Amino acid sequence: MKTSKWITLSLVFIVLISMLGACSSGNNGSGGNKTEGGQTAGTDKPSAPVKLMMWGGVPPESGPQAVVDAWNKEHPEIQVEYVRFVNDDDGNLKLDTALLTGQNVDLFVNYTLTQTQKRIDAGVALDLSAFTDYNILEKMGSNAEGWQVNGKFYGVPTTRSAFFVALNKDALDAAGLPVPKDWTWEQAREYAKTLKPATGYGMVQHLEPFLDPIDAALTKEGYVKADGTSNLDSPSVKKWLETLGGMMTLDQTTPPLGEQITSKIPVENVFLAGESPMLNIGAWLLRSSNNFTDFPRDFKIAFAPVPRLVENQADYIPRGGLGDYISINAKSSYTKEAWEFLKWYADGGMAPMAAGGRLPASNAADQDEMVANLLGDKGDTYDKESLMYVLFEDETPTHVRELPQEVTDLITQEYEKFFLGNQNADQTTANMVKRHNEYLKQAK
Amino acid sequence: MKRNWMKRQQLLGYLFIGPNMLGVVLFFILPAIYSLYLVFTDYKFMAPKMSFIGLDNVKRLLRDEIFYVSLQNTVVFLLAVPISIGLAFLVALALNRKLFFKKTLRALYFMPYITSGVAVAFVWMLLFHPKQGPINAILTSLGVSNPPGWLSTTEYSMLAIDIIWIWFMLGYNMIIYLAALQEISGELLEAAKIDGAKPYQVTYKIVWPLVSPTTFLLMITGLIMTIKTFGIIQAITQGGPGNSTMILSLFVYKNAFRYYEMGYAATISWALFFIIMLITLVQWWGQKRWVHY
Numbered sequence: 001m002k003t004s005k006w007i008t009l010s011l012v013f014i015v016l017i018s019m020l021g022a023c024s025s026g027n028n029g030s031g032g033n034k035t036e037g038g039q040t041a042g043t044d045k046p047s048a049p050v051k052l053m054m055w056g057g058v059p060p061e062s063g064p065q066a067v068v069d070a071w072n073k074e075h076p077e078i079q080v081e082y083v084r085f086v087n088d089d090d091g092n093l094k095l096d097t098a099l100l101t102g103q104n105v106d107l108f109v110n111y112t113l114t115q116t117q118k119r120i121d122a123g124v125a126l127d128l129s130a131f132t133d134y135n136i137l138e139k140m141g142s143n144a145e146g147w148q149v150n151g152k153f154y155g156v157p158t159t160r161s162a163f164f165v166a167l168n169k170d171a172l173d174a175a176g177l178p179v180p181k182d183w184t185w186e187q188a189r190e191y192a193k194t195l196k197p198a199t200g201y202g203m204v205q206h207l208e209p210f211l212d213p214i215d216a217a218l219t220k221e222g223y224v225k226a227d228g229t230s231n232l233d234s235p236s237v238k239k240w241l242e243t244l245g246g247m248m249t250l251d252q253t254t255p256p257l258g259e260q261i262t263s264k265i266p267v268e269n270v271f272l273a274g275e276s277p278m279l280n281i282g283a284w285l286l287r288s289s290n291n292f293t294d295f296p297r298d299f300k301i302a303f304a305p306v307p308r309l310v311e312n313q314a315d316y317i318p319r320g321g322l323g324d325y326i327s328i329n330a331k332s333s334y335t336k337e338a339w340e341f342l343k344w345y346a347d348g349g350m351a352p353m354a355a356g357g358r359l360p361a362s363n364a365a366d367q368d369e370m371v372a373n374l375l376g377d378k379g380d381t382y383d384k385e386s387l388m389y390v391l392f393e394d395e396t397p398t399h400v401r402e403l404p405q406e407v408t409d410l411i412t413q414e415y416e417k418f419f420l421g422n423q424n425a426d427q428t429t430a431n432m433v434k435r436h437n438e439y440l441k442q443a444k
Numbered sequence: 445m446k447r448n449w450m451k452r453q454q455l456l457g458y459l460f461i462g463p464n465m466l467g468v469v470l471f472f473i474l475p476a477i478y479s480l481y482l483v484f485t486d487y488k489f490m491a492p493k494m495s496f497i498g499l500d501n502v503k504r505l506l507r508d509e510i511f512y513v514s515l516q517n518t519v520v521f522l523l524a525v526p527i528s529i530g531l532a533f534l535v536a537l538a539l540n541r542k543l544f545f546k547k548t549l550r551a552l553y554f555m556p557y558i559t560s561g562v563a564v565a566f567v568w569m570l571l572f573h574p575k576q577g578p579i580n581a582i583l584t585s586l587g588v589s590n591p592p593g594w595l596s597t598t599e600y601s602m603l604a605i606d607i608i609w610i611w612f613m614l615g616y617n618m619i620i621y622l623a624a625l626q627e628i629s630g631e632l633l634e635a636a637k638i639d640g641a642k643p644y645q646v647t648y649k650i651v652w653p654l655v656s657p658t659t660f661l662l663m664i665t666g667l668i669m670t671i672k673t674f675g676i677i678q679a680i681t682q683g684g685p686g687n688s689t690m691i692l693s694l695f696v697y698k699n700a701f702r703y704y705e706m707g708y709a710a711t712i713s714w715a716l717f718f719i720i721m722l723i724t725l726v727q728w729w730g731q732k733r734w735v736h737y
Contacts, residue, residue: 083456089702096490096704118704258596259684263573406703417686422598435509442504 050337052080055095056109056324057087063353071341078337087111099124099329106332107342108326110155113147113402119327125154126330134343143321146400154327156344159283159358161323161400163209164390165287165307167279169300169383171195179302179386181394185213185243187276188307192253195277202253202277204267207260210280210307211411212319213240216333217309219317219399223407224435229292231438232411236309241418241425243309248419257419270324272297280306286357290378302383303390314340321398322361359391367392381415404443410435463723467663480711489704501711510714513687514695517670518719520602521691525666529659531610537647539618542624550622554615565679568608569595586712595681599689603687605677617662624658625651655734664727671720690717 057066064082072079076361083163084103085091093117096106100122102419110116112124119125128136129152135143136153147157165188175194180187192202217236225231247254255265268288272295279285292329309315326345328338348365350358354373371391375382411432418428484502500579504512525563539550556564571579610727630652636646652659674694677683683690683698692712717724730736 044460093701094631118490121492123492255594258593261595262569262594262681263576264569354612398589407700409698413684416684417598420596420598420685422686438507 005435006093018133018411047340049077049079049105050160050334051084052078052106052334052338053104053343054080054107054109054341055083055085055098055105056408057085057091057111058109058353058356058358060084062356063350065150066352067345067350070352071344075341077333080341096122099331102331105329106334107193108327108329110327111323113149113400114261114405114408115327116147116154116325116327117149117402120149120154124330124331124369125327128153128156128328128339131339139346139363140322143398144361146321146398147325153210155325156342156346157322157325158350158361159324160361160391161283161307161320162391163212163282163320163358165203165304166271166279167302167304167386168195168271168274169302171197171274171277171299172302172357180304180307181386181389182305182313183307184311185240185307185309189243189247189251189365191254192278193251194246196251196253197275197277199268200275201255202251202274202276203247204255204265204270204281205260206267206282209282209319211408213309214411215325215401216306216316216318216399220315223403224440228440230433230440232432232436237429237431237432238425240309241415241428245419247383249336257416259418269295275300282381283357283359286355286374292378297381299380300383303386305390305394305396317397317399319399319401321400323400363433372387404439406439406443407436410439455736458652478700479710479713482516482707483714484575485654485707486546487707489700490707492708497707504708505711505715509692510687510695511692511715514692515676515691517602518691518693519685519690521606522667522670524606525613525663525670527606527643528610528613529662529666531619532614532662533621533652533655533659536618536621536625537651541620550619553618556612560678564608565676568604569680572604598686601681601685601688605680607675608680609673612676613666613670617666620662621655622657624655628654653736657737660727660731660735664724665729667723668720671716692719 024171024311056064068082137158140157144157150271163367169406177346194201214237221234248256274288304316310316326342328335346362348358348360351373354370355376359370413430413434417423451714484496484661485494486497494622508679539546571577574593574596580591594604632650672693674697677689681689683694696709699705
């Protein structure tokens with residue numbers, strides 16, 4: 001009797017001790033890494049290479065791994081490792097948690113100013129004005145200004161982030177329509193009507209830039225009126241609602257939003273299969289359109305700028321400019337090494353990313369070579385002239401998205417109700433204004 | 445000597461629950477207390493500082509129209525629980541008889557419960573597709589001229605979610621009912637039959653009261669589990685279209701992990717807690733009238 005009890009008791013102890021052991025060894029493991037790192041920085045072991053961790057949202061096989069491999073070969077003393085986070089709510093939460101809890105993140109990529117702002121507030125994005133050997137504005141051009149916060153750079157915008165309407169050139173030629181260089185949503189609507197195939201839609205839109213027409217108009221007009229209340233009842237918003245609503249129901253030239261959301265229409269596939277001649281999307285289309293094994297196609301792709309809501313070009317600031325804003329973790333022990341890598345990356349080290357649609361923004365990178373990288377051996381299947389226009393020649397000033405997530409969501413929820421026919425345009429803008437005012441009061 | 449033995453037994457007991465309690469305290473009780481503290485702050489994840497703001501979060505919640513929309517949707521979502529329990533009872537009755545393929549059918553009904561939620565979500569999205577989905581194809585062939593758009597409309601989306609949830613919970617409820625039905629002694633049923641009770645009378649007057657403790661258990665656990673669920677909605681509609689499928693738990697999730705509004709999210713969580721508490725208390729009070737032990 002007694003012995004058996006002692007056996008149980010000792011078993012419990014063994015379990016407990018092994019658990020505690022596991023805990024403490026875990027602690028030692030992570031803590032150990034850190035101190036080791038600190039020591040190497042303190043130069044008493046110069047032979048060990050510095051290890052940098054870079055977090056980005058692009059899958060490693062779409063370029064980042066090739067970039068990092070190329071760097072690691074040239075720089076044995078600084079080794080970079082790429083970690084992918086999925087660029088959605090959960091992925092950004094993971095990155096933010098890693099940044100705040102001091103896990104190993106030395107460099108990280110921001111995709112919107114909304115996210116960057118939070119990271120600047122938290123003090124994890126390093127103010128780059130301390131580094132004077134690289135003039136970001138000079139290298140990247142005036143479009144980089146959109147990424148300045150209080151006149152300072154907390155990261156380097158590295159890519160040209162083009163948003164455009166991809167066009168089926170063959171369908172356009174057959175209908176005798178030119179590739180537009182400057183157009184309005186009314187014109188786009190006419191194009192969609194003319195080009196509408198027997199079955200299918202004249203135009204499909206990716207949901208990521210879906211909201212951009214409003215954002216572009218209100219970036220110019222201002223989201224807030226002079227009296228501090230919401231400007232979401234601007235005529236531009238109503239015009240957008242009515243134009244698209246007409247295309248969905250009256251013309252049936254674009255998918256009704258309800259159908260698009262619930263059946264998650266894969267718009268890239270629809271466009272590349274030739275089922276729809278126009279696609280409102282961004283540079284990431286090239287990741288798919290260069291891939292002929294999964295997306296075989298027999299037509300040429302031309303590119304047009306995203307249409308405007310307003311008549312006058314000067315009243316409109318489309319989205320675009322520069323993207324992939326790479327920041328250095330202010331808490332990193334290797335900010336200098338990270339900066340060296342970042343400069344190299346921006347000035348052409350990122351070349352392998354081009355095949356995925358990410359062109360370097362820096363003027364130090366060779367433009368022709370980059371376009372060659374971008375198109376690979378598929379150059380003949382694109383209309384080069386219009387591509388060059390949307391990527392390089394179009395000099396319209398652009399903005400980067402910095403709308404707070406709450407506002408994006410409230411606009412989205414209200415326009416969904418409109419496109420589903422639950423409320424008319426006036427009710428929609430009135431609701432948007434009401435909720436935006438509430439938000440403004442709250443965020444103050 | 446005896447007391448000593450008792451003491452040792454108690455110590456042993458504590459040792460056994462010790463590791464688990466440690467986890468509960470560290471990962472549940474402490475965070476719960478901390479979240480109560482957060483209710484009175486404007487803490488935002490990633491924000492450099494937080495300040496004490498008293499009852500502002502509560503005031504904001506009471507003013508927030510999305511809160512009321514979510515509350516309403518949550519109530520609609522909870523309706524799935526009694527419906528699912530009722531259906532499960534009928535299915536369990538059927539499967540408790542002599543039936544061909546009884547075991548296979550039981551397994552089939554239980555399948556949804558052990559299937560990955562995301563997979564379930566995607567299959568149902570295809571089933572509910574307004575144009576190509578089989579559900580609307582069946583409705584059309586039955587003569588419904590204008591079948592609903594289900595998840596692509598604000599009017600039917602919550603109904604569609606309810607249908608999915610009823611189907612999802614059915615298997616689990618049914619298994620528990622089957623166990624309860626097998627507990628019922630055959631003598632009672634025979635006695636009723638001898639007294640001339642018709643089958644529906646046996647079911648309604650004998651079987652249903654006898655399984656009432658099970659019904660009560662399923663009701664309480666079902667409602668608690670349902671009110672906490674948001675994964676399936678997040679996978680299917682993310683609360684849309686519009687706000688038509690936004691429920692309280694999803695509202696908490698969005699505020700916490702999309703907007704990083706931790707203080708506000710904590711406030712909604714506590715509101716949710718009080719709602720669950722209230723529902724459970726009402727049921728405890730109500731059970732005296734209909735649960736027979």
